[in-house]
Amino acid sequence: MEILPIALNTFREAVRDRVLYLILAFAVVMILASTVLGMLTVGGEEKIIEDFGLAMIALFGTAAALFIGIGLVFKEIDRRTVFTLLAKPIRRGQFLLGKFLGLALTLAVNLVVMAAAFFLLLAVRGLPAGGLWVAIWLTYFEILLVTAVAVLFSSFSTPVLSALLASTVYVVGHLTWSLKLLEEMIESPAARATIRMVYLILPNLEHFNVRGDLVHGVPVSWGHIGFATLYGLGYTTLILLAATAIFERRDF
Amino acid sequence: MVAAVALGGALFAQGRLESSAQVRGDSDHLLYLPSGRLLKVLDLGYSEVLADLVYLWSIQYYGNYPGGVRYDYLLQIYDRVITELDPRFADAYVLGAAILSVEAHRPEDAIRLLDKGVRANPEDWMLPFEAGFVAYHDLHDYPRAAAYFATAIERPGVHPVVRRFHAEMFNRAGDRETSRRYWEEILRTADTDYLRGVAARHVHDLTVEIDLAHLRQAIAEFSRVHGSNPADLRDLVRGGVLRVVPVDPDGRPYVYDRATGSIARVRGRSAP
Numbered sequence: 265m266e267i268l269p270i271a272l273n274t275f276r277e278a279v280r281d282r283v284l285y286l287i288l289a290f291a292v293v294m295i296l297a298s299t300v301l302g303m304l305t306v307g308g309e310e311k312i313i314e315d316f317g318l319a320m321i322a323l324f325g326t327a328a329a330l331f332i333g334i335g336l337v338f339k340e341i342d343r344r345t346v347f348t349l350l351a352k353p354i355r356r357g358q359f360l361l362g363k364f365l366g367l368a369l370t371l372a373v374n375l376v377v378m379a380a381a382f383f384l385l386l387a388v389r390g391l392p393a394g395g396l397w398v399a400i401w402l403t404y405f406e407i408l409l410v411t412a413v414a415v416l417f418s419s420f421s422t423p424v425l426s427a428l429l430a431s432t433v434y435v436v437g438h439l440t441w442s443l444k445l446l447e448e449m450i451e452s453p454a455a456r457a458t459i460r461m462v463y464l465i466l467p468n469l470e471h472f473n474v475r476g477d478l479v480h481g482v483p484v485s486w487g488h489i490g491f492a493t494l495y496g497l498g499y500t501t502l503i504l505l506a507a508t509a510i511f512e513r514r515d516f
Numbered sequence: 517m518v519a520a521v522a523l524g525g526a527l528f529a530q531g532r533l534e535s536s537a538q539v540r541g542d543s544d545h546l547l548y549l550p551s552g553r554l555l556k557v558l559d560l561g562y563s564e565v566l567a568d569l570v571y572l573w574s575i576q577y578y579g580n581y582p583g584g585v586r587y588d589y590l591l592q593i594y595d596r597v598i599t600e601l602d603p604r605f606a607d608a609y610v611l612g613a614a615i616l617s618v619e620a621h622r623p624e625d626a627i628r629l630l631d632k633g634v635r636a637n638p639e640d641w642m643l644p645f646e647a648g649f650v651a652y653h654d655l656h657d658y659p660r661a662a663a664y665f666a667t668a669i670e671r672p673g674v675h676p677v678v679r680r681f682h683a684e685m686f687n688r689a690g691d692r693e694t695s696r697r698y699w700e701e702i703l704r705t706a707d708t709d710y711l712r713g714v715a716a717r718h719v720h721d722l723t724v725e726i727d728l729a730h731l732r733q734a735i736a737e738f739s740r741v742h743g744s745n746p747a748d749l750r751d752l753v754r755g756g757v758l759r760v761v762p763v764d765p766d767g768r769p770y771v772y773d774r775a776t777g778s779i780a781r782v783r784g785r786s787a788p
């Protein structure tokens with residue numbers, strides 16, 4: 265199990281990264297600040313606190329994934345520590361997977377801290393938490409997918425370019441619904457097929473976005489939770505396989 | 517020394533900038549927000565939070581801004597931005613409609629905004645109730661108000677007071693028979709003494725009104741046929757205009773004045 269020591273080591277390194285603590289501290293402050301926003305409203309205080317809290321968890325979780333993910337592999341190459349690791353009997357794919365799992369663990373801890381602050385706030389305000397944990401569960405799989413994208417770009421590119429490309433994929437991932445609208449409006453079968461293929465290839469991050477439904481008390485079915493989780497895991501696996509394929513062929 | 521000068525300069529500049537922003541109306545630019553449909557494309561899945569932020573801004577703006585044109589963009593903000601971003605944001609419909617009807621004196625726009633909320637939130641009884649109340653209070657359009665209250669009654673968790681509003685709207689519209697029928701249903705299903713008392717009083721008063729209306733109509737018909745007012749109310753039965761002379765719900769006969777042909781009830785009714 266060569267992957268596990270790499271994962272744990274990655275985790276230890278990541279939790280020492282000051283950027284992570286800055287992001288986490290800022291996220292917790294913003295979550296707690298939502299209660300101030302709640303004071304400015306006329307009605308809808310519970311909705312605003314929950315909307316804001318869940319949005320901050322998703323936003324800062326994604327920010328942490330991008331900030332750490334884009335430099336994950338690049339740092340090892342830049343510092344030349346990758347040579348030491350790959351000199352051991354460990355495949356490049358195992359190295360990449362270990363790095364990814366370490367970061368996934370870091371982000372899970374990150375998410376738990378933010379979620380704890382959020383649920384504590386709700387408890388102090390006497391607001392029901394209900395099924396809001398589902399939003400956080402699916403947010404984690406969205407973050408994992410974004411992390412995999414960041415790792416993919418990190419395996420062959422510089423951090424700046426990785427950040428740009430990963431952020432673009434994040435933005436596009438929230439706009440893929442517009443491709444479906446475009447498909448309905450276009451008449452050419454070939455064009456429709458092309459758009460359909462692009463829609464299926466690009467990650468649809470809106471599958472993980474159930475925040476609005478849950479805050480408005482609309483239950484999310486176990487089917488949706490299950491399929492969205494499966495979608496996240498499947499897509500993440502595919503991206504990691506692509507990252508492995510690129511990293512295997514890379515010369516450094 | 518340098519730090520002190522820099523700090524002083526920055527604070528001075530900030531004060532000047534803020535005072536010029538107040539003259540300009542520093543929130544005006546938010547009135548020119550693009551529509552919610554465009555913002556939905558740009559919000560990357562955070563449409564509810566964006567709706568919340570615009571809503572919070574609108575509360576501060578409409579609560580404080582003294583400008584004369586402040587109501588010009590009400591519908592833009594509440595109808596085309598906030599509730600486009602989050603169609604299930606019930607409080608935005610209610611507040612927007614309240615400002616439109618109470619402060620801007622535009623009840624039709626208020627109802628239009630609430631209609632959108634009624635369609636987008638089929639489980640919410642408050643929105644059709646609010647629309648009904650605007651129709652009743654501002655427009656005095658009682659049939660329209662009754663229709664909205666009927667919609668609210670069909671929705672889960674509706675407050676019992678809505679049924680009373682619904683029943684009363686028929687009375688206001690002049691349809692006392694229907695109003696009494698609904699009040700009788702409320703009386704039949706009332707689960708508190710207070711509600712039973714309220715419903716019973718309405719049934720009592722409506723019965724009196726209905727009886728008096730029937731009697732006035734019968735007296736007018738008798739006069740038209742016979743050329744004079746009836747000697748007493750039993751003449752209406754003998755003349756075939758009424759089947760039976762009604763008495764008030766307390767069992768007392770109505771008071772008839774042959775000279776004027778007027779009909780009234782005995783003063784000082786018993787408690788129902």
